[in-house]
Amino acid sequence: MAAFIIRRLLWMLVVLFAITVLVFLIFFATPGVDPARQMAGRNPSAATIRSIKHEFGLDRSLPVRYGLMMKHMFISRDLISYGSHTRVIPEVVSATPVTLSLVFGAAVIWIVFSILTGVAAAVLRGTIFDPFLMILALIGISVPVFWLGEVVNLVTQSRLHDSFLFSWVPPLGYTPLTQDPFMWFKQLFFPWLTLSVLYIGFYARVLRANLIETDSEDYIRTARAKGLSERRVLFRHTLRTSMITFVSLFGLDFAVLVGGGALLTEVVFGLPGVGLLTYNSLTSLDLPVIMTTVVYAAFFITLASALVDLVYAWLDPRVRLA
């Protein structure tokens, strides 16, 4: 176990190094990028630009500049945004709980409902409910999240807001869990649903296919030959082995969302999360913010993949280390 953690940490360092170098090089290879000019304001004199370049180390060679940026990010933790001239790390730190709240809640909903739907469809195969559920899932996958979010907002915030159904829905925004848990829940309720719709559809379809495939395995026939009830065969044998694929998919999707992939949902519902931060920094070519959010995302993705490996080993003894 200790060896596993150490190996994973070392691996994380390698990933972080490679990804920061890559982002750094791509940024400076992008045509028209000049951080000094961005920071200098309108009509700057050549002397101002020169002094800014010197102050931020932008007149040094690329490797030195990279080193300086990493020093400011990890050691002195005082990396300054090119755009807003504020410190970047507190910004990311304050955006993180917003994204985590959104993604965790959505993940719970999507796990529960995709398992229910997938199992129901597999069990009801041969009846009208199976194609009905699968078409519903396909619609869920196909609906764009930004459109769905806007429609939800239109209904809950405007058209039907005054009806008894949605009068409880608070204005868009985010309230920290520690400040007002009830408000936190109310404001995140529709974002959770909106974000999870795509994943419920996708996971339900994957799970159904897996269940049906597993059902024809020899060991399921053995389970039936043992005289087990269909329910026990389904939950203890078929579902258990089908969860292996489910879990590996979940780990990746979850990490991508925590890493800023829930951007569209965050924008539509006005949630100041990491996705929104990344999006703004990309449009203004703000390297320090880009770099910090990339490091943040890479951290979560490697962390999630390590967790997935642990769960995977728990689910499937064949991949357990001796």
Place this chain on the structure above:
Amino acid sequence: MAEPLLEVKDLKVSFRTEDGLVRAVDGISFTVDEGEVVGIVGESGSGKSVTMMSVMRLITDPNVIYEGEIVYKGRNLMGLSQDAMREVRGEEIAMIFQDPMTSLNPVYTIGWQIEEQLNEHNDLKKGQARRRAIDLLAQVGIPRPEQRINDYPHQFSGGMRQRVMIALGLSCNPDLLIADEPTTALDVTIQAQILELIKNLKRDFGSAVVLITHDLGVVADIADRILVMYAGRIVEEGNKEQIFYDPQHPYTWGLLGSIARLDRPKPRRLTTITGQPPSLINRPRGCSFRPRCPQAFDRCSVEDPALTAKVGDGHLDACHLSVEDKRARRDATISPELAESA
């Protein structure tokens, strides 16, 4: 004579497909007595597995159609509810399968899988089920069962896994054990060990055994009675001596001719049965074996031979040839060298 343990009466199993009705089992009847070992022999697709899967009602294909009766201890299994059938499965009739590599659930320890079956059919305390599982593993010859019980299927070799499957099958002391090609996926030395094990356990547990195989050599040692199946029907039935020393059906001759035997002169080459089994959708007119039968004559293409006793008690065959013709001709197929020298 006492009532047989299992009596299959005119069983027909068909599957609806896009090309038509596939008659996998086409009207077969046989009995299995208590403590008896019955071998069912035939090539792939002859309906042997489907027959025994039907006895367990394990076919999950929604397109299956059953006809006929399967009477077990006086009860028709075909008429039982799913719940009543579950009581029979595993507890009264157990089944072990061809491929031990895939027949055990890879994510549970073998102990868990044996205990699961014990707990399903008995009211046991946790420690009891575990002790019984360890006993069973010891009985099927797994060394250090106290430790191996916590291992997963992938930590066992093929032969050991088949032993685990046998332990699983015997865990509730079934009266009938169905072994569906239990040795096919194993190498020859392990095959012999597994057959020896089944033979010994049959004696210890007193279960009747139905052994399904495509290899007459496998049943030669342990079967009391042998059914030869072809294209969904029984073409010959008899005890071991009758089948091996006085075979009546040309298909049985072909099967016998295709195995290497130490009690006969060494043949230059083993004979084969030419051609393919017939389509189970459009059965040929007359005898199903006629297109592949070197002995076929006019009557074979017109009239379907019935399974009747012609040579002795309990020895049935479905062939139009006269007994004299059969005895005169069969050595040419079974053992050509012997026929030439005679």
